Amino acid sequence: MSTFTAVPGSARKLWDMVDGPMPRGLLGVGDPDVHHVNGRWIMYLGGFSSTLRNRLYRATLPAGAEPERMYYTGRATARQFGPRSRYSIGVLERQGDAWVRRDAPIITGDEHRPSVLEPVVVYANGRYRMWYQANPHEIGPGDLPDNELRYAESANGVDWSKPTTFAGPNEGFFDNAVIRRGDEWLMVLARGGNLHGTPPAPKPPATARPRPLLPVDRERSAVTSQDMRDGSASGPR
Known part of the structure; x- marks a missing residue:
């Protein structure tokens, strides 16, 4: 018999009949009953x-389900900031x-x-998608902001495609968050200020109007910040 221990804050919503997401063709589900059959977890529910x-419905975990992963930034040099500072992106995997x-x-x-840092990773349409910051180095006193956001994809979450530029230095973005809302993905972007007050202070560009980023049931090879502004980030072309 397997034993499960509830960890505070570890619960994750699978389906929600009010706020979504919901499996296609269903208005609501409830009263789940979970069993381990032939090496796979199966959920029966109304x-x-x-x-x-x-x-009555049955839901199963996919065979060879991807492991839990945590993407992080690590310092690759002794210096924390300045021209000789470097950062890289690594990954932790849950094993037991x-x-x-x-x-x-x-x-x-x-x-x-x-120098690369600040990874944001989502899994959608069968692929991992990462946005991250790429800089000449971590800025310090005397440096002006010089941030570029890049985008890459991966089939397994470990081996990544050659990145494309998502937002250039002139746009001023240094961080982002991607969330799912119903049948679409939305991105919130942050613009960086002149952290160390180095003159001349750059003038921030006009704020872009937010638009849907990545539909859940459609795939495209790359999405750019320009797509968000002109409304073309609604699926493949």
């Missing part, structure tokens, strides 16, 4: 269909009760922007 019928770090970074910078 549901109210969009054709106004009460039925422990988080195990991969030996090598999964994202590093290039000759123009050798």
